[in-house]
Amino acid sequence: xxxxxxxxxxxxGYYGFRNSGDEAVLKSILTALEEEGRAIGMQINPVxxxxxxxxxxxxxxxxxxxxxxxxxxxxxxxxxxGLISGGGSLLQDVTGSKSIPYxxxxxxxAQWMRKPTFVYAQGIGPVNRKLFHGVIASVFRRCKYISVxxxxxxxxxxxxxxxxxxxxxxxxxxxxxxxxEGQDDPKSGPTTRGLPIIGVSVRYWNPKRTELNExxxxxxxxxxxxxxHIRFLPFHFPGDDEASRYLMNRxxxxxxxxxxxSIAKExxxxxxxxxxVSRSSLLIGMRLHSLIYAASQNVPMLGVSYxxxxxxxxxxxxxxxxxxxEDLDPHALVEEGERLLLEGEAWRLxxxxxxxxxxxxxxxxxxxxxxxxxxxx
Numbered sequence: 001x002x003x004x005x006x007x008x009x010x011x012x013g014y015y016g017f018r019n020s021g022d023e024a025v026l027k028s029i030l031t032a033l034e035e036e037g038r039a040i041g042m043q044i045n046p047v048x049x050x051x052x053x054x055x056x057x058x059x060x061x062x063x064x065x066x067x068x069x070x071x072x073x074x075x076x077x078x079x080x081x082g083l084i085s086g087g088g089s090l091l092q093d094v095t096g097s098k099s100i101p102y103x104x105x106x107x108x109x110a111q112w113m114r115k116p117t118f119v120y121a122q123g124i125g126p127v128n129r130k131l132f133h134g135v136i137a138s139v140f141r142r143c144k145y146i147s148v149x150x151x152x153x154x155x156x157x158x159x160x161x162x163x164x165x166x167x168x169x170x171x172x173x174x175x176x177x178x179x180x181e182g183q184d185d186p187k188s189g190p191t192t193r194g195l196p197i198i199g200v201s202v203r204y205w206n207p208k209r210t211e212l213n214e215x216x217x218x219x220x221x222x223x224x225x226x227x228x229h230i231r232f233l234p235f236h237f238p239g240d241d242e243a244s245r246y247l248m249n250r251x252x253x254x255x256x257x258x259x260x261x262s263i264a265k266e267x268x269x270x271x272x273x274x275x276x277v278s279r280s281s282l283l284i285g286m287r288l289h290s291l292i293y294a295a296s297q298n299v300p301m302l303g304v305s306y307x308x309x310x311x312x313x314x315x316x317x318x319x320x321x322x323x324x325x326e327d328l329d330p331h332a333l334v335e336e337g338e339r340l341l342l343e344g345e346a347w348r349l350x351x352x353x354x355x356x357x358x359x360x361x362x363x364x365x366x367x368x369x370x371x372x373x374x375x376x377x
Contacts, residue, residue: 146167281300
């Protein structure tokens with residue numbers, strides 16, 4: 001098929017670090033752009049800014065350049081039709097003071113080069129350093145399209161002086177991620193002596209490890225009540241695998257109860273982790289994208305909140321966290337976990353409409369961007 005036009009778009013984000021959640025964001029954006037472009041006869045050629053360009057190219061089959069090599073970044077933008085910033089939590093200063101200047105700097109570089117810039121389903125904040133507020137507002141006012149993944153992000157931007165009608169609230173792009181055709185049936189995955197699989201995604205957060213200790217106790221008690229396969233799913237290496245093994249040691253031997261415990265190996269492609277989640281009967285997660293994966297695959301979930309973004313996402317499908325990084329009742333986890341294992345089908349029916357709406361809305365930013373590019377010829 002000969003397309004009406006070809007557009008090159010640079011994509012900036014936290015890519016190439018092999019964080020499963022952020023890689024899923026990239027895969028989701030790439031897929032959405034390709035499909036929305038195809039729908040209007042436009043071929044989209046993405047160029048990804050990555051910390052590991054060779055790995056990104058090998059994994060996704062797209063061109064990538066090193067995100068920290070200014071000359072490569074500048075040339076990629078110069079030869080493009082525009083720049084996408086996002087998704088993920090790029091503009092926040094909790095993990096350090098360098099993220100905001102870097103991501104704003106990439107957008108500003110594109111604007112200096114008179115390229116249209118687009119903010120794609122970002123989670124904005126927390127931004128504790130007030131000096132960043134004015135800079136973010138200055139850069140965002142020159143963006144052609146702004147979308148954020150929750151109402152709270154929109155409110156933060158409004159407090160910085162961004163006009164309300166220029167901000168669109170959309171779901172996280174990963175809600176649109178699917179398994180390759182023929183691989184989206186959880187029943188086709190391996191089972192362990194017929195045991196229901198509980199997928200568990202944890203990370204280190206509370207220095208006292210309060211939530212991890214209570215979570216381990218809850219899982220131990222649950223394995224006494226119901227024979228299960230507890231399957232740890234590390235989303236970020238290194239770190240999540242260490243936190244997972246910490247819990248495994250705390251839980252101890254569950255085989256005497258007829259249960260099993262295991263940990264997934266590091267995967268290169270986000271759809272491999274999505275497949276792991278799809279095989280679960282229940283997902284217990286701290287990582288935001290573990291919960292989003294579960295929702296996209298209609299897997300009942302219990303979220304442990306360490307950040308407002310967890311509460312925001314759960315709220316969009318009518319849920320509350322089972323606990324927080326400061327306060328988690330293992331007995332409540334046992335009760336809710338056992339209930340969801342028994343009533344999984346009812347959970348899926350109750351949340352089917354909300355999840356379907358989020359999946360459809362997750363494609364909106366890609367559609368708006370390709371429509372803008374088409375309008376410019």
